[in-house]
Amino acid sequence: MLIFEHSQSGRINSAQRTAALQPLQEIPKAMLRKQRAQLPEISELQGVRHYTQLSQKNFSIDTHFYPLGSCTMKYNPRGANTLSMQSGFLNRHPAADAELGQGVMTSLYDLQEILCEVTGMEATSLTPAAGAQGEFAGVAMIRAYHDAQGDTARSEILVPDAAHGTNPASAVMCGYKVKEIPTNSDGDVDLETLRQVVGPQTAGIMLTNPSTLGVFEREIEEIAALLHQAGGLLYYDGANLNAILGKTRPGDMGFDVIHINVHKTFSTPHGGGGPGAGPVVANKRLAPYLPIPMVGVKEHEGTSHYHWLTEAERPESIGRLSAWSGNVGVLLRAYIYAKMLGTTGMERVADYSVLNANYLMKQLQKKGFTLAIPERRATHEFIVTLKSEAKELGVSAMDFAKRLLDYGHHAPTTYFPLLVPECLLIEPTETEDKATLDAFVEAMVAIRQESKENPEQVKEAPLTLPVRRLDDVRAARELDLNWYNQ
Amino acid sequence: MPFIPHTEAETRSMLDAIGVDQIATLFEEIPTSLCANAPQQPEQGLSEMEISQLMRSRANADDGVTCFAGGGAYQHHIPAAVWELTTRGEFYSAYTPYQAEASQGTLQLLYEYQSMMSSLMGMDLSNASLYDGASALAEAVLMAVRANRKSKSKRILIPKTVHPNYRKVVHTLVRHQGIELVELEYDAKNGTINPDSLKISDEDPGYAALVIPLPSYFGTLEDVHTLTDWAHSHGMLVIGSVNPIAMASLTPPGEWGKEGADIACGEGQPLGIPLASGGPYFGFLCCRKALVRQLPGRLIGRTRDLDDKEGFTLTLQAREQHIRRSKATSNICTNQGLMVTAATIFMSLMGTTGLEQMASGSYSNSHKLVERLSTIDGVALAFSSPYFHEAVITLSTPVAELLQILATQKIVGGIDLSNDYPELGNALLVCATELRSDDEIEQFATALEQILC
Numbered sequence: 001m002l003i004f005e006h007s008q009s010g011r012i013n014s015a016q017r018t019a020a021l022q023p024l025q026e027i028p029k030a031m032l033r034k035q036r037a038q039l040p041e042i043s044e045l046q047g048v049r050h051y052t053q054l055s056q057k058n059f060s061i062d063t064h065f066y067p068l069g070s071c072t073m074k075y076n077p078r079g080a081n082t083l084s085m086q087s088g089f090l091n092r093h094p095a096a097d098a099e100l101g102q103g104v105m106t107s108l109y110d111l112q113e114i115l116c117e118v119t120g121m122e123a124t125s126l127t128p129a130a131g132a133q134g135e136f137a138g139v140a141m142i143r144a145y146h147d148a149q150g151d152t153a154r155s156e157i158l159v160p161d162a163a164h165g166t167n168p169a170s171a172v173m174c175g176y177k178v179k180e181i182p183t184n185s186d187g188d189v190d191l192e193t194l195r196q197v198v199g200p201q202t203a204g205i206m207l208t209n210p211s212t213l214g215v216f217e218r219e220i221e222e223i224a225a226l227l228h229q230a231g232g233l234l235y236y237d238g239a240n241l242n243a244i245l246g247k248t249r250p251g252d253m254g255f256d257v258i259h260i261n262v263h264k265t266f267s268t269p270h271g272g273g274g275p276g277a278g279p280v281v282a283n284k285r286l287a288p289y290l291p292i293p294m295v296g297v298k299e300h301e302g303t304s305h306y307h308w309l310t311e312a313e314r315p316e317s318i319g320r321l322s323a324w325s326g327n328v329g330v331l332l333r334a335y336i337y338a339k340m341l342g343t344t345g346m347e348r349v350a351d352y353s354v355l356n357a358n359y360l361m362k363q364l365q366k367k368g369f370t371l372a373i374p375e376r377r378a379t380h381e382f383i384v385t386l387k388s389e390a391k392e393l394g395v396s397a398m399d400f401a402k403r404l405l406d407y408g409h410h411a412p413t414t415y416f417p418l419l420v421p422e423c424l425l426i427e428p429t430e431t432e433d434k435a436t437l438d439a440f441v442e443a444m445v446a447i448r449q450e451s452k453e454n455p456e457q458v459k460e461a462p463l464t465l466p467v468r469r470l471d472d473v474r475a476a477r478e479l480d481l482n483w484y485n486q
Numbered sequence: 487m488p489f490i491p492h493t494e495a496e497t498r499s500m501l502d503a504i505g506v507d508q509i510a511t512l513f514e515e516i517p518t519s520l521c522a523n524a525p526q527q528p529e530q531g532l533s534e535m536e537i538s539q540l541m542r543s544r545a546n547a548d549d550g551v552t553c554f555a556g557g558g559a560y561q562h563h564i565p566a567a568v569w570e571l572t573t574r575g576e577f578y579s580a581y582t583p584y585q586a587e588a589s590q591g592t593l594q595l596l597y598e599y600q601s602m603m604s605s606l607m608g609m610d611l612s613n614a615s616l617y618d619g620a621s622a623l624a625e626a627v628l629m630a631v632r633a634n635r636k637s638k639s640k641r642i643l644i645p646k647t648v649h650p651n652y653r654k655v656v657h658t659l660v661r662h663q664g665i666e667l668v669e670l671e672y673d674a675k676n677g678t679i680n681p682d683s684l685k686i687s688d689e690d691p692g693y694a695a696l697v698i699p700l701p702s703y704f705g706t707l708e709d710v711h712t713l714t715d716w717a718h719s720h721g722m723l724v725i726g727s728v729n730p731i732a733m734a735s736l737t738p739p740g741e742w743g744k745e746g747a748d749i750a751c752g753e754g755q756p757l758g759i760p761l762a763s764g765g766p767y768f769g770f771l772c773c774r775k776a777l778v779r780q781l782p783g784r785l786i787g788r789t790r791d792l793d794d795k796e797g798f799t800l801t802l803q804a805r806e807q808h809i810r811r812s813k814a815t816s817n818i819c820t821n822q823g824l825m826v827t828a829a830t831i832f833m834s835l836m837g838t839t840g841l842e843q844m845a846s847g848s849y850s851n852s853h854k855l856v857e858r859l860s861t862i863d864g865v866a867l868a869f870s871s872p873y874f875h876e877a878v879i880t881l882s883t884p885v886a887e888l889l890q891i892l893a894t895q896k897i898v899g900g901i902d903l904s905n906d907y908p909e910l911g912n913a914l915l916v917c918a919t920e921l922r923s924d925d926e927i928e929q930f931a932t933a934l935e936q937i938l939c
Contacts, residue, residue, distance in 0.1 A: 002594070002597075002598060003598050003834050004598070004601070012837065012839055012840075013835055013836070013837060013840065015565075016563070016565050016835055016836055016840050017839075017840065017843055018562075018563050018840070018843050018844050018847050018920040018921075019843050019844075019846065019847030019850070019920050020843070021839075021842060021843050021846050022846045022847070022849070022850045023846075024735060024846060024849050026853075026872040026873075027707065027735075027736070027849075027872055027874070028707075028872065030711060030737070031707050031710070031736055031737055031872075032735065032736065032737060033733070033734070033735055033736060033737050033738060033741070034737065034741055035608070035741070036838050036842075037605050037606045037608075037733070037734055037738075037838045037841065038605045038838065039602055039605065039606070039833050039834070039836070039837050039838045039841065040602075040833075040834045040837060041837050041838075041839075042834060042835075042837070044565070044567060044835060047567065047831065047834045047835045048567050048571065050834075051571045051595070051830075051831050051834075052571065052574070054590075054591040054592075054594055054595055055571070055574045055576035055577050055591050056576060056591065057589075057590040057591035057594070058576040058577065058580045058588070058589055058590070058591035058592055059580065059585070059588035059589065060575055060576045060577070060578070060579040060580040061575070061579035061580075062575025062576065062578070062579045063575065063576060064588075066581070068581060068584075071581055073579075073581060074489070075489050075579075076578065076579050077488075077489065077534075079534045079537065079538065081573060081578070083537065083538060083541040083542070083545070084541075085569070085573075086541070086542065086545035086546075086549075087545070087549055088544070088545035088546055088547065088548035088549030088550075089545050089548060089762060089763070090760035090761065090762050091549070091551065091553070091561065091760065091761055092548050092551065092761055092762065092763045093551075093553045093555045093559060093561070093761050093763075093898050094559050094761065094763050094764030094765075095555050095557060095559070095898070095901045096551065096553070096555065096893070096898040097889055097890060097893035097898070099890070099893050099894075100548065100551055100893050100896070100898065101548050101763060102544075102547055102548070103543075103544030103545055103546070103547040103548040104544065104548055104763050106544060107541075107544060120523060129617035129618065129621070129765070129766070129822075130617065130818075130819065130820040130821065131819065131820060132807070132817040132818055132819045132820070133617065133621075135817065136659070136817060140658070140662070143662065164808075164819075165806075165807040165808040165809070165810070165811045165814070165819075166807050166808075166817050166819050168807075168811045168812035169807035169810075169811060169812060169814045169816065169817035170817040171812070172812045172813075172817075173659070173662065173663065173816075173817055174662045175662030175663060175664075178811075178812045215515070216515045216516050218515055218517065220517075220520075221517065221519070221520070244516070247513055247516065247521060248516050248520040248521050248523075249520075249523055252520050252522070252523050253520055261820075263820065267489075269578045269579055269824065270579065270580065270581040270582070270820075270823075271577070271578060271580075271822075271823045271824025271825075271827070272577055272580045272581065272582070272583065272589075272592035272595075272596075272823035272824060272827060273581065273582040273583065273592070273614070273784065273820060273821060273822075273823030274615075274766075274820040274821040274822045274823045274824065274825075275617075275765070275766035275768075275820075275821070275822045275823070275824060275825060276820040277766075291658070318658060319654055319655075319657060319658035320620070320651060320654045320655045320658055321621070321655060321658060321659070322617060322618050322620055322621060322655060322764070322765065323558055323559075323618050323619055323620035323649065323651045323652060323655065323753065323764065323767075324558075324559065324618075324651070324763070324764025324765060325763065325764045325765065326764070326765055327765040327766035328762055328763040328764055328765050328766075329760075329762045329763075329765065329766050330765075330766055332541075336537055336541060339531065339532050339537050339540070340488050340531045340532055340533075340534070340537055341488060341531045342529040342530045342531030342532070343529045344529065344530060344531065345487065345488055345531040348487050348490055349490075350513075351509045352487075352490045352492060352509075354509070354512045354513065355492075355497065355500055355501070355504075355509055355512065356500075358504050358512050359500040359503055359504055362503055362504045362505070363503065376515065377512055377513075377514065377515050378512075401585065402585075402587065405585060405587060405588045410585065410588060411585050411588075413584075416808075430489075430490050431489050431490065431491065432491070433491040433492065433496070434492070434496045434499070434500060460792065462587045462588075465587040465588060465590075466587070466590045466797075467586075467587055467590055467791040467795055467796075467797035468587065468791040468792040468793055468795070469587065469791060469792050470586050470587070470789050470790070470791050470797045470798075470799045471789045471790050471791070471792075472789070472799055472801070474789045474790060475787035475788070475789035475799050475801040476787070476801050476802055478789075479778065479787060479801070479802075480787055480788040480789070481597070481600055481604075481611045481612075481778075481785060481786070481787055481788075481801075482600055482601045482604045482605075482610065482611050482612070483597070483598070483601035483788075484601055484604065484605050485604075485610065485611075
């Protein structure tokens, strides 16, 4: 039932009235709304019950194992939420004098420093609102750097074919052409091709390390040398930072700029599709171009005073990405999480996310599932290909994914990366215990067995959820995006 | 080990299963040359009790402030149920609803949001959110250039009455795609778009779109009907950048002029999102049906399942980066789902009447505030035209210093306009929403009197 179907004309939720309706005396009649907006007319209980019941139709980390590869669905500490939602933080206007926000500004400044340390970089801007905006910022900074050198012939950004779709899309938003680089069968970037395509037209390369194939890019030092010799720069997509946190740093690998998905590595909530935050961290060469605002500090009479750095202090910046200063509430949660881990805890995050992935990979392999890259160690994630199951049993990766839902597990990422057929990209994260991983293996084995005995049950899955498989073609053909237009 | 459940025995049995003797072996593919820079002085993590002590003292330091600033971020009443429900783990810790059957809660909620937002804007349809009001305007501009096939122009008319930070963000986000932003001056007396600037010569290559703010950054009301018709008659699309609370009372983009605006966008923060130093908020983007394939961001459609039962799913994904890669309408992926969850619950609990009361309460309090401040020597209203729920006042002394003194009394006195609009002199943008009491307004006025005398 939709919220609109609970609505009754004339019902008013009077507990939420703020002021009696008053005439807008000075507003010209032509400027007043002619037709009233149509919003639900419900009681508070109807609303609370409706949205509570809706929430119960979701899988989430708090309710289910959620091994969605490349998304790092780890536990989101409740403490980080509670502490970020204190009134002192929530009620601060973004344009308020910095002296009225020293608590939040101190925390943001500390987070900038932590992120520099973790990545081996020089300076941080916290302002990008999500990973894709961080990518845009990083590539725009590369462009600003080349432009400042008067080097305007560089028109291409190199992107491996295994990259996230946001990488090429972000490069295009920065006015670049995208050149795809193939991946070899071991999962590394094909160096031969790279050597051939790097040249004076190369602005830079966008890489994720570990790659989206779930393996560490072993030739990274050589790739960095190749790019730098040709005058190009290296951009690190931080989507997979969880696997190397506290182990090795993008700055040490030769990257010039990186964005961090704090909603992945620093455990801020995914919120049903955001908000995230995508802080961007740069080395000395690219630091001047970081987006504004950033948090600066001044010492005055023995006390530190934190303030915003804007155009005046950062004249070479690529500019603003949001009306204010990015997703501050998300950044506070990331800061609290980082402080709870400490650097020792961060290294353990990498240790146990990699342990869990390798364990799960091994157990699935022992049960006869095919790995995309069997001879390599997994990082924090790995890929199973169901190509032979699809061929022999007629069930696809999508069928497995849907049936997993019936077994109480959220599905792994399906059909990504695009170059592995019938694939599941599986990322268990470090916050899952062994028993959960074992249950997942059992479910996979059971589904394969069902595929032999009763394939229709798998092909028609899920069978136990609020809805069965949805007609996506109908959704696109008979567009119904607005209840009031029906 | 915070949040890691493994006992030593479990770790050991997992290593045995993998066939390695220690975790370090799992990292053997990382060249040792890259592992030299582990932190020299390992820092121990804090317990929840310790981090609570730290963060409570910081939040308390920032607390107890009375806010008279607006300018794109407004402190409105938020029903308690909104965030109680929004932070339920099932909303809070889910992700983008790629597996529709396991995400019907989020998907149905987003469909309800799209419906409510379309109605509030008087538009055919809405997407499921963008980052904030500023980036929503940038996406609207990109969308207008793609959608306006008749106009060959990649130029956009954007008045100076649009939020200065929005204009900066649009510039950052669209400049590399050959799009030119042409600014329109405002009338010094009225604080609205100067009608003289609306002359286009025959040689002019034209524009793809006109941006119209309502209310303007100054709180004033643009002549949206005339502007919309003028833009349409010159082959432009019309983009409304509007405040959603104001749209409960003022004419929404879909009702502008003879045909209505083509695209409506804006900052969703007033709909149940706390100020929180500027984010996370969310951007909304609505359009007329014919433009749907140019719309960026997630879209939720209602459809049927195998048993012909109603259900909800992501739709028209062929517009998006995870399918179209370099040819997508935008690079946006993760956006502001949880903020939209709050806004949807907010709109449901407030209803149309609640939103109208909030709008008129803010109108009335802002007028009370401005009238009271205008009685002080050295304070004057900057523009003579009607304003909605904020206004520009001019002062006899520099604004920055005055705001600092007010800050020592825990009052946010407004937004200093002297950097963005130096021609206005000592100008301050002030706002009083429905939350500001008569006592608070009097307290602000008294403080200002003492500073100015």
